[in-house]
Amino acid sequence: MRSESERASTSYDETLSREIASELRCSTSARRETFEKIREVERLLRGLKEKDVKAVAPGWFSIECEEGKTLRFSPPTRVRTIGSHAEGGCGNVPMNGNGSIVVDVALEMPKSFFQEKDYLDHRYHFKRAVYLEVLLKALSKSQEWACEIIDQHQDPRKPYINMHFGEKGAKRSLRLLLTIDAETFASIRLLPSRANLRSLELKGGERPASPHYNQTIAEDMYANVHAQYFAAASAKAKSLPVAVLLVKRWAQGRRLMDGVDGVNGLFISMLLTYMMEQGGQLSTSMEANQMFRAALAALASPGFFKKGLFVCGRPEEADEWQATFPHVFLGPCGRVNFMARMSPSAVAELIHEATLSSAELKKSNHSAFSDVLLGQFPAAVRYDLHIHVDVNVSELGAASERDLNARRTVEVDAAKIVSRALSDRAKLVRAVEVSNSSVNVIGSQTCTLWIGVVLDPENALRLVDVGPSSSDDREAKEFRAFWGDRSELRRFKDGRICESVVWDAVPPLSRHHIPAMAAEQALKRNMTGIDGIEWSSKIFDEPVSKIASASEGTTSAGLLQTLDRLAKRMRDLKEMPLKVNNVQPLSGAFRGTDPCPPKPHPLAHGAGIGLGMGDDDIPACPKTLDIMVSLEGSGRWPDDPVAIEKTKAMMAVQLAESLRKSYAMPSIVAEEAVDILFEGYAFRVHVSASAGGPHVKDMEENILQRAAHAGLIASVAARFPMYGAATQLVNRWAASHMFSPHLSDEAIEALVALLFINPGALSPPMSREVAFIRFLNLISSHMWYDPVVLDPESVLSIAEVEGIDRQAKDAPAMCIVTPHDKSGSRLTMNKPSAVVLKRLESIAARATSEMQAVLEGTSTHSMFETECWERFFKPSLSGFDAAFILRRTALPFPKEALFPSKRLYKRMRTQFENEMSVVDEDEDETLAQSIKLAKIPRKLLAKGPDKAREALLVGFDSTGCFISAAERRLGGTALLFVDKYGGDVVGVAFKPKAVHIDAALPESVSWLPNPAPPSREDVIEEIAVGVGADFVEKVLT
Incomplete structure (x- = not known):
């Protein structure tokens, strides 16, 4: 028996499928209007008089063929609606690139219009075009609709009239498709082995067959047979037309119907009808959502199309059909292969997508069905x-x-x-x-x-691509012919000698x-x-190459090896009061997610080592690598929180001193941190004494959650080879758009990890480009009222996630739930705010559409152009009320910036009217002589490594300090934006006055009148002169 959750899920799917079908189906009024137009068309066409027409190809007909003198035109013998619309199963499924209602109407040409052998050499198609031109001229006289000629499946042999009518926002379209009677030509003449094109070059003295040409005629001959087949099945199962509609919606959401060689509405209708009538995968008692699930499961089963599909049983000519076409699906007439136009790659795509969707539908969560059915997955993200x-x-x-x-x-x-x-x-x-x-x-x-x-x-x-063995002459020759000079003979460890591409x-x-x-x-x-x-693969090479280089030893694997050696030394120390149990990496550089990881510093080695003779600048503010050092348990920890913190600080100092004595390892001890210099890196120590008892552990909640997050992300990076590169790219993009003060690195890591752990009905990304566009799509399309859940091991229950209080007053605008943060607030408690999140969504939405165009080839920019990647990373200045240009010499790593102020200056002058220099002329000389954080002066280096090491400002972030100080001083007056990776432009966006009035005074002095909010000029002066003295160079307003 099914569990209660399974029954609830099934009921939810049924309800959702009915709602979706109701939304996609035409409304009653729309159907009434559409069929009224069809009746008008029928009356108009049946009223046409018989006449002689010149046998001249219309201008829009591109196929060359012999022209005769005249043809006897007669009005269509039958006008009828065909396709799933006739059975109530067609609606607002996007067709032809839009969401308008499209109805197929078959116009049957009289049999007398053709001669017995018109199936040869495009004679049929020529007469068909002449007939269509007569109808087009007659229909074009009316002002109630607009008509145009379109090639069906982009095949010039199959033009049809596309008729538009309806007001803007309620467009309707009729596709007027020409058909002929099933007895017009002998069906045996249209078998795939028949040669009906004499223009084809002879091969071996024989004219080659024309199977695709033959199919274009057979499709017209048996259109009514196919319509009757679907109508009869729909009469048995009322859910069938709705199921067809759902599958069409699924296929269009993945753009499977966009390609000429892909699936189409007729194929889907016939396929589901076959599954119900002959295949046995569907039954008449199924609901529409059950048919949808079963159809995808059938497509996902191995070898579904391998043996061919035959509505009327396997015919004598089955081998002939299968030898001609890669895939065969013969309709009820036995003469039309519904898969004749489908390429092998299109069929493989259909099976691949059905497999992914079917696997997603097997999950128990409520969102799986809606995600699969309603999700938009263009080729760019797939x-x-x-x-x-x-x-x-x-x-x-x-x-x-x-x-x-x-x-x-x-x-x-x-x-x-x-x-x-x-x-x-x-x-x-x-x-x-x-x-x-x-x-x-x-x-x-x-x-x-x-x-x-x-x-x-x-x-x-x-x-290495290993080819055939050198002993297999035929295979080896084909391999060399395919690869050319890239092929070479190579001996492998097992003794094989094979053709290979290395x-x-x-x-x-x-x-x-x-x-x-x-x-x-x-x-x-x-x-x-x-x-x-x-x-x-090359799109983002240029911006990434400006950031990091593997040759500099900053790979995550290299950093972890360095940390292992340091940890071994720590564990071997005998002088420590408490033994070091474990050392855990915390920084993103260890996980490969930091776009600008620390580089080996000449002064961060052992005593007396460093200061090579290279010409490279030596930075004065080397970056730190955070590590958590866990000490063994002890019952002698104090109870007072302040005393605990001081004891931990003492332990960190003792650790540094012991390493200095035992291994001559230098360290830098400051009030806020202890940094150990080892093999070119500065390791910032965070002591954890959680083994000392619950009262100590409670004080370390923040560092322990950070360690848990680091472990979670490290496991994701180990499982997915592209995760690190993708996170670096996303991190760099967010920073480049100046969201550094609002979106933490850990939040970005979690959001990107979600794309790999829970890709939905997609494969996990295997390139940074597809991960990037999926991230943009997540940011721009997710309803942020709902939390996102990162749960690699599925330890969170549905009840726990649904129990998160998103109504609370202090609920974050963005909620990221993880196993170690079930409230979903740690990573995004205060930032981003709702206003910043809206800005992030807007920028991501624009980037999504641009990235899709670039990847799918519809953009005007080449993927190899510099302008291509710059479009995504160049920061948007819209919405800023002011901008501050910082003194570049006061930045630790100004070369990391992709878009320094010099490259943005023209845009800033367009955005802002006024420019003001903050530095007086008298101060220019003083500032010129001040310390430059990007490099240590040569005079100081000449005094030796010990003196130079004393001048290091390890981990100092001047921009971060400026932003923090400004936010503290200004409170909620303004939002600040900056690129933390070398950016020298700070954007300022002022908040509405109402915010300042509401939060102006504390309760203790609430009897005083509310002060007026500060003016913008006051805010600008406070930031530039008060907080940013000697740091802000210019102000633009």
Whole structure:
């Protein structure tokens, strides 16, 4: 028996599916208006008189064929609604790039309009175009609608009339599709083995078959048969049309219906009908949501399409069909393959998405069904690698000279080549032509292919592609022909000698390029007409290369090894009052999430070591690496909190002193921290005495939660190889847009981790680019009233999450729940505020649409251009009332900035009217001689390492100190924004006056009149002169 939770989930799904279907279905008034228009069209067309028309191809018909003298036109013999709309299953599912209602209407041409052998050499298609032109001219005379010609499936052989009507915001469309009687031509003439195009080149003395050409005629002949098949099934199961609507909504949400070679409405309707009538996957007693789940589960089952699908049983010609088409789904007529237009990569994509969605639906949470059904997952967020290929198709022949459109052939060939090149590096490869408009430009000689790749996490970045053994001459020859000069013989440890492609020359920081490089190499060698190739793995190379370098020893693995050596020394100390039990890393650099990790410092080594002869500047403020040092338990800890803190500080000092005596390790002891200098790094010690008893542990809640967070994120980074790089990129983006004072590094780590741990009906990201756009989408689309839950081990119950009080007055605007923070407030208790979160959402929304256009090939910017990545990282200054330019020499690491004030100056002068210098002319010389935090003066270095080490300001963050001091002094008067990674511009946004009045006076003096809020000029002066003395250089207002 089903559990209570399962029954509740099923009931929820049924209710939700009915609501969704109700929203997507046409309203009663809309259906009435639509069918009234159909009746008007029918009356108009049936009223047309028989007449002779010139047998001349219309201007919009691009296929060359023989023209005759005249044809005898007669009005359509039948006008009827077809498709799922006829059975109540069609509605506002986005079609043709919009959300308007689309209804298919079949216009059956009279059999007398054609001759017996018109199925040859495009004669049928020519007469069809002539007939359609007559109808177009007749319909265009009316002012009640607008008509245009569109090629169905972008096939010039299958034009139709698209008729628009309705007011703005309530658009309707009728697709007038021409059909013919099922007896017009002998069906045997349209089998896939028949050669009906004499223009095709002879092969081996025989004319090749024209299966795709034949299908274009058979589709028109049996359109009514298909409509009757679906209508009969819908009469048996009232839920079927609704289930078809749900599957269409699911497919369109993943853009599976956008590609010409992808799924379409007819395929979905016929597939679900087959599953119910013949396949046995669906039953007439199922509800619509159950049919939806069962259909996806069937598509996800291995080999669903492998043996072919046959509505009327396996025919004698089944082998012929399967030898011709990669996939076969024969309809009730036995002459139409619903998958004839679908490429292998499109079918693979359908199965891949159905597998992911079906797995997500098996989860018990209530949101799974709505996420799968309503989620918007364009190709940009579903594929890890995006490749754009410009191909010249001029040499591939005209449409009249080919069985399959040249552009479709290019798509299929490109997908095959990339699939072979990547092998098991890729789970899925999809290739489709980029379409920048709803109608392709006729006669265009070039096309741009978009190739998407879902990478395999285990094999994507391997350094060697092993080919066939050298003893297999045929396979080895094919391998060398495919790879060219990249192929080489290599002996492996097990003694095998194989053809191989080796990528070990690729630098460590560029290893994520390997799949794209392999695809590019294979495409250029095995595909003709390529004019250019670009790929997404390079988009953010330039900004990332400005931040860090693996050659400088700042990788997370290198830092952890250094910490292990330090921890061993700490545990070996004998002089400590309490033994060191454990040393845990806390900083993001240990997890690979810090975009600007500390670099080895010449003065942070042993005594007397350092100060090499290099010309590089030595920073005066080396960054710190926070570590938690856990001491063994003891019952002698004091009870007073102040005494406990002083004792812990004494323990930290004793630890530093013991390391100095035992290993000559220098340290810097200050009032606020103890820093141990070891192997070029400054380790900031946080002593934990939680083993000393509950009263001590209670005082360490903050550091213990920080340690728990570090452990959680470290486990995520270990599971997913791209997590660290993705978090660095997101962290840098948030800082570049000056959100550093409002969004903590830990909050960003948790949000990015959520994309990997709970990707929903998607694969975990395997590239920083797709992780980046998913992060932007999360920020811009999540309803932040609801908490986000990061729970890798599923230890939190639904009741615990639902019990979080989001109504509380002090509830944070952004709530991130983790196993060690069930309230969801630690990471975002005070920041970001609701106003800042709205700004973050707005910037993320714009970046999402831009990133999608770049990845999917519809942007005007090349992925290799500098302007491309700059569009995402250049900070927005809108909404700021003032800006402060800081003195760059007073910043510890000014070179880390991607956009210093010099690069933003023109935009700032446009944004702000006034500019004022804070520094007087008399102070210029004094400031010029003041200490420069970016480097230690050479005169000081000449005095030796010990003297220079004494001048270090370890961990000093001048910008952070300025922001903190300003916020304390100004309270809620203004919000401050800055890029903590070398940014020298501080944005100021003033709050409304009402905020200051409400929070102006404490209760003890509430009898006094509320003071007026400070003026903006007062606030600016307070920040620039009072708090930022000698630090703020200019003010713009």
